[in-house]
Each structure stands twice: as C-alpha cells, then as structure tokens.
Amino acid sequence: MSKPRSLLDTKNSFGWLSIGLHWFATFAIILLWFVGQSIASQSVEQIDVRRSLHITIGLIVWLPLVARLAWRYKSGHPRVNGQTLLEHRLAKAAHYVMLFVLMIMLLSGPLMAWAMPDRSSLSEFAFAFHSNAAKALAVLVVLHSLAALKHLMFHEDETVARIFLPRKDDAQDEE
C-alpha cells in the first residue's frame, strides 16, 4: 500500500506534480506571450482572429495556471541540499515575484477581454497592467533561465536537476 511518494514535494525535492505544473506553465506562458505580442502587428482583418486565439488559449490554460499558483503557495518551497538559509530565501523571493506577476496577467487578461467591447477606461486600465506585466514577466523569465544556466555551469548542485526529476532517495528525507 505504498503511496506514490514522488508525486508530492518533500523537504528537499520537487515531486512530479510541481515538475509537471512548472513545465506545463512554462510552455503555456511562452505560447501566450508570443501570440499576445503578435496581436498588435496584425492587419485589420486579422487582428480580431489573433486576439481571439490568445483569449481562447488563455481561458483554456487559466485554471491549470491558477492551480499552479495555489499549489506552490500550499506546498511551500523545498530547500536545495547544501543551500544556505539566505540563498534559499532569495531564491524563494525571486520565484514568488514571478508567480505574483503571473497572477496579475491571469487577472488583467480576462478583465480586459470582458471590458473590451465597450472600450471603457476599465479595459484601458487592465491593458496597462497586462501589457506591463507581460514585459516584466519576459525579463524575469530570461533572468530566471540565466540563473538556471549559471547553476548548471558553475555550481555542483541539484538546483536544475530537481525541476526535471524527483530525488530518488526522497523517502529518507521524510519524518
């Protein structure tokens, strides 16, 4: 009657749920970013089609992305073996900033789509948030990926490996 331990996070390791949500979200966010970015450069006939495509993808992935935010909040942040408390807190803060910006995107997008037909100041307000948050998230994701690359190249730790595979000896970490 063993439960699949590696599904959930442990003290030092991400489980399959966190790993799956991380890579699903990465794919969805990058896709939405490029489709969103391309809306304004479309011809008059194409702009509505492209906007609808962005909104449709956004609505399909909305719930899994919210689940991703809730899961990270609930499950906490496993510490990398050998990491100091300060390093752990900095990494955690950087990740939470990204999730916060993602939350702004997930709120401002649907709000804008809903308020858009009557071109109210609410939709302009939501657009300003969505557009700036999109830029901020793009910068953060690039910095985040560079940080991952730095760990891969200059640190002999499991920071990168653990977002691909749960640790095999996890069972020893628990209780």
Ligand code: HEM
């Ligand atoms: C993480 C998720 C998302 C990302 C990265 C993203 C990215 C973008 C980007 C880059 C733009 C163009 C902004 C500009 O022109 O400055 C945009 C516009 C827009 N997005 Fe999103 N978006 C996301 C989620 C959503 C969701 C969930 C919805 C609604 C269901 C949505 C609705 C819209 C709308 C209505 C526009 C305005 C289109 C226009 O220019 O007329 N977005 N988004």
Ligand code: HEM
């Ligand atoms: C090519 C893109 C990406 C790469 C190479 C990458 C790499 C990584 C790595 C190596 C970790 C593990 C860090 C650790 O062990 O503590 C991680 C965790 C994390 N990444 Fe990414 N990442 C990417 C995209 C993204 C995106 C788009 C987001 C946007 C929200 C994001 C947010 C996070 C968060 C919040 C964590 C903490 C664990 C979690 O909640 O999933 N990452 N990433």
